Amino acid sequence: MKSSTSLTKKLTLIPLSLMIFTTVYGFNNIPRSFYKMGYAAIPWYIFSGITFFIPFALMVSEFGSAFKKEKGGIYSWMEKSIGPKFAFVGTFMWYFSYITWMVNVASGMWVPVSNAIFGKDTTQNWAFFGLKGPQVLGVLAIIWILVVTYTSTKGLDKIKKVTSLGGTSVLLLNVFLWIGAVAVFWGNHGNLKQPIMGLNSFIQTPNPKYTGDIIASLAFVVYALFAYGGIEAIGGLADETESPEKTFPKGILFSAIIISVGYSIGILLIGIFTNWETVMGIKEVNLGNASYIVMSNLGYSIGTAFGASENIAMSLGRGVARYVGLSMFLALSGAFFTLMYSPLKQIIEGTPSKLWPGKIGETKNGLPINAMWIQATIVCIIIGLVAFGGSSMATFFNILVSMTNVAMTLPYVFITLAFPYFKKKKEITKPFIIFKTQGSANFWTCIVVLTIGLANLFCIIQPAIEGDIQTTIWSIIGPIIFSLVAWLMYKSYEKKNKSNVFKN
Template identity: 85%
Template sequence: MEEGEKSAKKLTLVSLILMIFTSVYGFNNIPRSFYKMGYAAIPWYIFSAITFFVPFALMVAEFGSAFKDERGGIYSWMEKSIGPRFAFVGTFMWYFSYVTWMVNVASGMWIPVSNAIFGKDTTQSWTLFGLQGPQVLGALAIIWILVVTYTSTKGIEKIKKVTSLGGSAVLLLNVFLWVGAIAVFIGNKGQLAQPIEGLKSFTQTPNPKYVGNVIASLAFVVYALFAYGGIEAMGGLVDQTEDPETTFPKGILISAAVISVGYSLGILFIGIFTNWESVMGIKEVNLGNASYIVMSNLGYSLGTVFGATQDTAIALGHGVARFVGLSMFLALSGAFFTLMYSPLKQLIEGTPTKLWPGKVGETKNGLPINAMWIQATMVCVMIALVAFGGSSMAAFFNILVSMTNVAMTLPYMFIALAFPYFKKKTEIEKPFVVFKTQGIANFWTWVVVLTVGLANLFCIIQPALEGDIQTTIWSVAGPIIFSVVAWVMYDRYEKKNKDEI
């Protein structure tokens, strides 16, 4: 009976895929990419999938199945492949980027709520107990962080329910996009709102900001890398998965295939019902509302194609915007419940307990509960500083985002660089193998490392070329600062415990 209960709490293949899908696949990335590049975003997504996402996902699958009993996720992989100091620096930088993600998204996730209720973004006019606009969003964000942390500390079962709901919401949103786009395509007798004019449509963007700007286009690769990022966070779930040596790699492979195809098809389908110049090219459209504009336009297009009146078509557009708002909120909730504990779990459980002061490193129900509450406090303080600190704190947060933009993708290089060392170690049992020889492993490692490295280089250079030297400086300073902090922390631990190491 006890054994049955224990296995019931493990993640099944479907639960794992939904968790990966919720954490990696951002529906927002599709309309935003169409807004930035039009059809020209598709080759960059395919390029990033071939040179980064698919090989990196396969590396994660090999690591995960080999270290199926390890609780430390990516830290354990790097530590057992290269060494603890290398692993700690890479994991610490990776973890801190998720803290910034939480600060950013906890305030921004109320925009989908507003769209779900009102059919548009009204957050700037919200008031509550004398608070206004950004302050209300900050207060709601703090409450949200506390609620998610409290629920997450109750164990994997609670998290699984929310992430499954989030994953299902994202799937429904995509099904609606695909089915709706095909219906419009049939209704318009195969005519596209954004015409495809041969190869030019996939190589030249309609966005005047990117036309002729080679560096900006190459920097878009980092955007694609962000869109594919997060699969490594699932490393902390290997020990929570049923039959991990087969289920985990299978879940990674299925998710990687669906996500890679899903992004490119999604961008193509948007062009069926959205003309870039007339819908996306107006000044009211920005990265924040692009998703709602696109999907509202899908509702409107469905109405007009099938003979609805103007008023009915507009009402249908608002209805779709509400559906998108609700779906996006559920998807972000699912991502929050996974990312609230998974990166921290890998950082705490993989590293030596004595690295952390007091009871920070203790775990309960398989989760680092004390560390989760410290994390929640840190995130809430940062949200409060940004929401209530005026323009100087808003500028501080912009600096923080710049610092983590590059720091968020650099750890992929750390994980990839550890892979050839992992392959060389014959003493590590490898139940799942894709890269059959050391030469193939080395080749794909360098493909991934060069893709991430060059994309980050262009991402760092671009702001400076456009006159924004400060963003370039902080983009470089971020990884250096995080690396130095992690190095000093590990140095102190090593000196204090040199007899035991």
């Protein structure tokens, strides 16, 4: 029998760094970044790591340590630091980011289905009942949302194995990328498909949409910030770490270096077997299928590098595309069933119960079923509006990805702005302190907020400058509507509970 000390063993540097890595690192970010910027994406990942990932991660570790007994999560952090109204609007914005994620993924997950079945993306040619392209994906997405919501309200036990299998499959994709790219490099005697022309290759993007456009390049920072997303989940790890004052900041720095280097090397590896102009620069490629085209090209390149015939190389490419499609479909399916109820349950349980009108806040069998159906309705309406808005497939996916990136990163502004107030409050017990002075807390708050704010500003205005008004409107309309809804909900709550506003 194990002793009690072994059961409560604290995290050391390496396990802590690996936990942070697996929480943050996302495979899809690599091919999408190469598609948008080529090698020029690498400096932006390093920049974002320094100005966002490291300081923000240290902030949430202080929050998590101080409020480890609060079940409200980020709501408790902001409510105890600034106040309940600010906390509710910020938390509601955080929840909205998962709404846009559902819109994005429900529409885009048919690309992996196509790859799994056909070995390539054929969704641009899908048509039925007079519907084409984005409209077909929109209808399928709405059906998917309704099916997942219905299934989730009946219990989630059956999909746990799917989640686990999908996660393992995606992990193997990273391994295959590294090993496959090295094999192609060796087979091609060290020649790169996307040549490196000195320092210029890391400054100038091969993507003509970004060439010479500083606003477009700065807008890419949002993609890098999104790639570092999820770090708020590590807030509670400080108290589980051995000698946290020394080990935790080292773990943050170490994992930030690993993640930045991992993304950077991943982008470099894609350049070994992918020429941007001939593979990524064609009309059929978009943000929805970039990952599958890259990995299919890896399979093809392995074949050609070692003397396989054209037919065999093409078969290898389709085989890899099928594996990628199946892996991503399983992973996204598992994530969908979890995220269909998890963020909603957290925001309802973590905030004052009287904030939720009618029966929205009620739970059955531990699930907020009424709220889940309202959520499904909202997601389906947004999917329908975007899908039937009259855009091409490439524009359709640009809108979805931009919406998600902006929505996912804006809540970090709320959490960061609460940090200086948190530091000022002497009554809050802070067992773990990294920012020793109020001045350092204020300085890094400004750096993080400026990084997120300016990146989102450029991300929102850049499409409009290029004439793509749709993407700009959809990127900004969601956060505005949801923040307004949150503010109105809280005002109504204040009127009804004037004497009890600060109580759950």
